[in-house]
Amino acid sequence: MIETRGLRKSFRSRAGRETKTVDAVRGVDLDVARGEIFGFLGPNGAGKTTTLRMLATLIEPDGGEATIAGADLRKDPAEVRRRIGYVPQGGSTWDESTAREELVLHARMYGIGKADAQRRAARALDAFQLTEYADRKCKTYSGGQRRRVEIALGIIHEPKIVFLDEPTTGLDPQSRAHMWDEIRRLRGDGMTVFITTHYLDEADALCDRIAIMDNGEVVAEGTPAELKREISGDVVLVGLDLAASPQAAKALDGEPYVNKLETVDEGGLRLYVDEGATAIPQVLRRLDHAGLELRSIELHRPSLDDVFLTKTGRSLRES
């Protein structure tokens, strides 16, 4: 459904007298299949929005090519526009108009006739549980209601693909869960959904496949399960006082069952082991032997954060 090869974009920005070049996206290859929820996971400034804006024909790539729903991004951007929907990160509704007006207008911008546009608007308002506020000005909506209007705008013309840039940022946990259901419903309707997020749990729970982006590049791609499997084994988190961490690291480094060891900034260790259940007793024994007191010990299956950590050397939570 979406196929990109070597997509690139740099921005020149002026700071005082100097011009600096930011390589926002540096060669992105993606393959998104029909009917999947594809997630773009990455920290602030990774280049997610820039990639999306290129795919949505808003900015021209410096290099590379892409085919979107069968249309060539460079040769036929007008056709791409007809086949996609796009919901920008920063909002897209006008304070002084109502949700219904916005929906009707947006449908009509796609060339849909007035009566049909009104029917679609009514249906979308219903589907996104907005009917109650439909004729109130957008500036009176809560953040979550407004976000729902924006998503409804993005799909009013029933596109084959919809790009959602951080659809759940700023929503409370309950609204987020609702939004997930709504996004799953879109997939159920046969739409391909491309979302960006920097929430690990969201990527994990919602997306069929994800690409992890950092610094303008895709550093890993696959289903959440595949990516986590790449990090073979389990992770044991050992909670220690900051002062005790280096000693503990020395004691555990080189133990046969520890594949990899990292110190955690705020004190403690992160151990990559094959089998958590057998490793934990050995870790405890070893630390006891070294006379070190530990605050906590947890076993967890690798998370996407661990994937990010192994690929980039940084934790997504920290960046």
Next chain:
Amino acid sequence: MKFARDTWLIFQRQTQLLLRNPVWVFVGVFQPVMYLLLFAPLLKPALNAPTQAAAYKIFVPGLLVLLAIFGGLFQGFGLIAELRAGVIERSRVTPISRLALLLGRSLRDVVSLIVQAVIITLLALLFDLRVFIGDLLLAYLMLALIALMTSAVSYGVALKVKSEDALAPLMNTVAQPVLLLSGILLPLTFAPGWLQGIANWNPFSWAVDGTRALFAGDLGSDKVWQGLSITAVLAALGVYWAARQFARSVR
């Protein structure tokens, strides 16, 4: 066909939002009326006009051109607000014509200017101003072209600079010399030669002369077709340039 429909769609939307804002409508009507009622009485002595009606024939066209210029030049601010709200980006992902995005907005500005112009003309009629209807319609055409150009340019510049802080001084810097050198408020007949020389390079000066000729009932005057052609060409250039800004990437 699609283009006309798209333009109409944007025009409708913008007009609807404008009418929803009562403050704006009030200011738009009130301001020119103030000019007419409070400034005009000073004119007869200042212009050395034989009658009040003669003074109006000189002043009213100038006032209308002034409104057309300023009404247009400051429309960019509204666009920057739309840019910030993401409304422009949202429009640009749809297949709607980029020219329609501009023209729908500019036509709204033209129409609201013409409404103002009609109000002023009607009031001036009460003060014994007399104009032939044909001449008046041509004068309105001139005003429409001026407003189309200034509003298009203002939108184009707004898309380029993307911030009110940059747009305000820029528009003021453009507007001031244009205003002073066009003989809008007072004709440049008595100006020294060098000032007239500069004014010859000011397209608005030609527009004002043409509009005055029309109000004077001097349809055959060269100033009429010269003013109309100059503003028409500039309006076309302004629209072309600004529509390209809508087509290019903005944020």
